[in-house]
Amino acid sequence: MSEPRLLHALAIPEQLAQVRKRQMKPFTNRSLLQVLTALCFPILFAVSQSVRAQDAPKITVATVNGEEIYLEEVMALRDRLPADLLQQPMETYFDRLVDDIIDSRLAAAAGNEAGLTEDPEILRRMSIAAQRVLAEAWVSGEIRKRITDAELKAAYDTYIADTGSREEVKARHILVAEKQIAEDIIRQLKGGADFIMLAKEKSTGPSGPNGGDLGYFGRGAMLPTFETAAFDLDIGQHSEFPVQTQFGWHVILLEDKRIAEPPSYVALQPQLQQNLINQNLARLLDELRQGASFSKRSFTDIRSDAQASNENNAAN
Numbered sequence: 001m002s003e004p005r006l007l008h009a010l011a012i013p014e015q016l017a018q019v020r021k022r023q024m025k026p027f028t029n030r031s032l033l034q035v036l037t038a039l040c041f042p043i044l045f046a047v048s049q050s051v052r053a054q055d056a057p058k059i060t061v062a063t064v065n066g067e068e069i070y071l072e073e074v075m076a077l078r079d080r081l082p083a084d085l086l087q088q089p090m091e092t093y094f095d096r097l098v099d100d101i102i103d104s105r106l107a108a109a110a111g112n113e114a115g116l117t118e119d120p121e122i123l124r125r126m127s128i129a130a131q132r133v134l135a136e137a138w139v140s141g142e143i144r145k146r147i148t149d150a151e152l153k154a155a156y157d158t159y160i161a162d163t164g165s166r167e168e169v170k171a172r173h174i175l176v177a178e179k180q181i182a183e184d185i186i187r188q189l190k191g192g193a194d195f196i197m198l199a200k201e202k203s204t205g206p207s208g209p210n211g212g213d214l215g216y217f218g219r220g221a222m223l224p225t226f227e228t229a230a231f232d233l234d235i236g237q238h239s240e241f242p243v244q245t246q247f248g249w250h251v252i253l254l255e256d257k258r259i260a261e262p263p264s265y266v267a268l269q270p271q272l273q274q275n276l277i278n279q280n281l282a283r284l285l286d287e288l289r290q291g292a293s294f295s296k297r298s299f300t301d302i303r304s305d306a307q308a309s310n311e312n313n314a315a316n
Contacts, residue, residue, distance in 0.1 A: 172212035175205035182242035
């Protein structure tokens with residue numbers, strides 16, 4: 001690896017071998033070639049994709065010298081695209097993804113013909129890619145064993161039982177620029193003034209013309225100070241003191257409280273599955289680390305060594 005690329009390379013985790021007690025058996029050139037163009041995703045993302053796609057059919061999208069390219073490989077490459085490109089219709093870039101995979105296969109074959117698989121540095125880099133693929137395959141298999149229909153149903157039952165997370169309130173508010181104005185509005189409300197009429201007359205917020213109506217909202221939908229004040233009110237009660245946010249000063253009226261209907265098991269299943277993947281992956285990797293012997297240098301020390309090496313090369 002050239003020195004100018006050293007610092008960049010230091011920021012990329014190259015292998016997962018440190019979490020095992022023993023080294024992997026050496027790979028043959030043939031087996032390494034099969035993973036030369038493997039996509040080395042962050043392990044959580046790759047495992048998530050693998051678990052979800054376990055029953056996906058093999059759909060051929062192209063062939064290269066008799067070797068098939070499957071849709072799952074194209075979709076894996078798609079998942080690495082920038083977010084803005086993913087917003088575009090897939091048909092606008094699908095062929096380019098397939099072409100990229102075709103070109104990679106052809107280039108890998110050409111590299112093999114040129115004897116690059118005998119180069120120790122190339123073999124080392126291919127081995128790193130192979131270790132990543134094997135790690136992801138093993139972890140995916142272990143997680144699939146742990147995520148059963150019974151586990152998913154139990155996770156759904158736990159979510160249903162947690163009514164607090166589904167609590168919603170219906171509120172109105174009056175937004176003004178100054179605290180003194182908000183205090184005056186509260187005095188008028190205590191004197192019997194109509195909240196809706198005051199909101200239409202004095203609120204500077206977009207909901208003012210609608211009497212300050214915010215509809216129903218759950219926790220996390222509003223700014224923290226506003227949310228806390230609204231959820232702490234009783235039905236029919238308005239805030240006793242002005243509530244300040246980045247938008248100004250609010251007077252809040254609580255009109256209703258309810259527990260939102262939970263989504264169906266089918267609708268929530270993808271989220272439940274992802275949560276279980278996250279939890280089980282963390283446990284699995286922790287189990288591996290508990291039974292392994294490994295050490296890590298601090299990034300500061302590594303960066304210092306890399307910078308010193310670069311400075312030394314520049315001086316020479």
